[in-house]
Amino acid sequence: MKLKNLLLLICYFFIFFIVGCGSESSHTDSYECYEKGFAAFYTLEENGTITSNNTRYERSALTAAHASLPYGTKIKVTNLNNGRTVNLTIIDHNMPEGQYIIKLSEKAAKELAASENHEFSIDIVKWG
Numbered sequence: 001m002k003l004k005n006l007l008l009l010i011c012y013f014f015i016f017f018i019v020g021c022g023s024e025s026s027h028t029d030s031y032e033c034y035e036k037g038f039a040a041f042y043t044l045e046e047n048g049t050i051t052s053n054n055t056r057y058e059r060s061a062l063t064a065a066h067a068s069l070p071y072g073t074k075i076k077v078t079n080l081n082n083g084r085t086v087n088l089t090i091i092d093h094n095m096p097e098g099q100y101i102i103k104l105s106e107k108a109a110k111e112l113a114a115s116e117n118h119e120f121s122i123d124i125v126k127w128g
């Protein structure tokens with residue numbers, strides 16, 4: 001009987017552990033993330049231009065471009081140099097050449113206190 005109760009307790013522990021790992025949680029403390037790398041930035045001249053999603057880029061909006069994430073995907077971007085985070089919406093797929101994982105709007109870059117030599121992580125908040 002004691003062995004059965006012990007096995008049942010262990011099973012409950014693993015069920016709660018698995019469910020807990022699948023929930024929406026912030027992974028930035030351990031820097032486990034969807035993607036990690038460097039960011040590009042929209043230029044001042046791009047304000048008001050039409051994005052690949054056929055919407056206007058507004059420098060004062062919390063938006064970003066990503067090569068493969070669907071339009072409308074909500075992401076959390078963390079500046080790994082200073083720990084600042086911001087939630088953004090993907091509105092564009094037009095990425096500059098290079099090793100960039102994301103292209104940040106001006107407002108997003110300011111909120112992250114971003115610069116070209118900073119590394120960023122991306123966590124998916126809501127897909128598509």
